[in-house]
Amino acid sequence: xxxxxxxxxxxxxxxxxxxxxxxxxxxxxxxxxxxxxxxxxxxxxxxxxxxxxxxxxxxxxxxxxxxxxxxxxxxxxxxxxxxxxxxxxxxxxxxxxxxxxxxxxxxxxxxxxxxxxxxxxxxxxxxxxxxxxxxxxxxxxxxxxxxxxxxxxxxxxxxxxxxxxxxxxxxxxxxxxxxxxxxxxxxxxxxxxxxxxxxxxxxxxxxxxxxxxxxxxxxxxxxxx
Numbered sequence: 001x002x003x004x005x006x007x008x009x010x011x012x013x014x015x016x017x018x019x020x021x022x023x024x025x026x027x028x029x030x031x032x033x034x035x036x037x038x039x040x041x042x043x044x045x046x047x048x049x050x051x052x053x054x055x056x057x058x059x060x061x062x063x064x065x066x067x068x069x070x071x072x073x074x075x076x077x078x079x080x081x082x083x084x085x086x087x088x089x090x091x092x093x094x095x096x097x098x099x100x101x102x103x104x105x106x107x108x109x110x111x112x113x114x115x116x117x118x119x120x121x122x123x124x125x126x127x128x129x130x131x132x133x134x135x136x137x138x139x140x141x142x143x144x145x146x147x148x149x150x151x152x153x154x155x156x157x158x159x160x161x162x163x164x165x166x167x168x169x170x171x172x173x174x175x176x177x178x179x180x181x182x183x184x185x186x187x188x189x190x191x192x193x194x195x196x197x198x199x200x201x202x203x204x205x206x207x208x209x210x211x212x213x214x215x216x217x218x219x220x221x222x223x224x225x
Contacts, residue, residue, distance in 0.1 A: 020178045031152050032123040033114060033188035034058070038158035039188030041170040047158065049129055050211050055218070059117045060146045061126040064090070067105040080110070084090035097149075105213075109136070112148075118148045123222065130173075130194045137197070154221055157198040158216070161205040163188070 038044035051058055064080040066087050073185055075081045082090070087106045090096060099108030109126060117124045127135065143150040160166035166188060170181045195201050200217060204210040218224075 005100050011048060027198070031121055031148065031223070032086060032154055032218065032222050033118065033149050033152045034123060034218070035133050035136055035153070035155040036127055036158065037130050037191070037198070038154070038204075039078045039160065039166065039191045040184045041173065041188070042158045042160050042177065043169075043207060043210065044127065044158045046207065047127060047204070047211055047214055051125065051214065051218070055123075057122045058218075059122055059124050061109060061124050063107055063109055064096075064099075065105060065107045082106075097139045098132050100132065100135075114149060117154060123152070123218075130191050130197075134194075134197065154200065156200045156217070157195040158210070159192065159195060159201055159203045160188075161203060165205075167225040209210040 010049055015059055036044060036048060048060070049203065052060055062076065062078070064087065066080050066082055066084045067073070067079075069078070070083055073079065084106065087099075087108070088103075089108070090108075091099060095110055096108040097111045097114070099106060101107075109128070109132070114124045126136070137155060140147075140150050140153045145151075160169070163185065167181070167185060170176060170184055176184065202213050202217070
C-alpha cells in the first residue's frame, strides 16, 4: 500500500524551511512520477501549466492514441499518434502502464518515456482521470520496491471548494451547454467520491494558494532544500 500524508504538515515544514516565504524554486534531489486527477472545472490543467512553467525539471507525459489528429495537433507534442495495429502491438509487448479503448479509439501511457525522464533525474507529471489513475496505481504497486517509478510515485487529487462553486466555474467558462454542465457535475460527484484513493488532496479554493500548496508538496517530496 502507498502511504498517505497530511498535506498541511508537509506545507508547514516546507514553509518553515524557506524561512516563512511562500515559494522559492529548489534543486530537485528525487525524481518524481506525479499523477494528477480532478473533475472538470477544478483548474487542474491551469495548475499543471503553472508547474511546467516554473519547474523546468518536470516533464509532461504525452499519451498515445489511435484517433486522428484534430486541427493543429502535432505528433509528439499533443499526442503520440499510432495506428491501431501498432498500438495493439505495444499492448502485446506490455509497453503501457495503462490504456483504455474509448469510442473505438485507444488511449494509453507508455512506460519507457517515464523511465527515461526519471533516469535523467527529472520528474514526469501525468494528467489522467480517476479510472486511469487507478490502473496506474495498481501497475506501480506491482513493481519491485526498487523500481524508480515506485520510488518516485505520488498521486494528487485536485478538489473544488464545493459543488456550487464548481457549477459556477463551469457556467462562467461558457464552453458547455447546460446539459453538458449537468453531466460534468454528475461525473464530478463520482470522481470526488474516489478522492481518498489518492495520497494527497489539494483544494483549489484560490488558484494562487492552491498552486503554492502544490509547490510545497512537490518540494517536500522531491527533497528540494
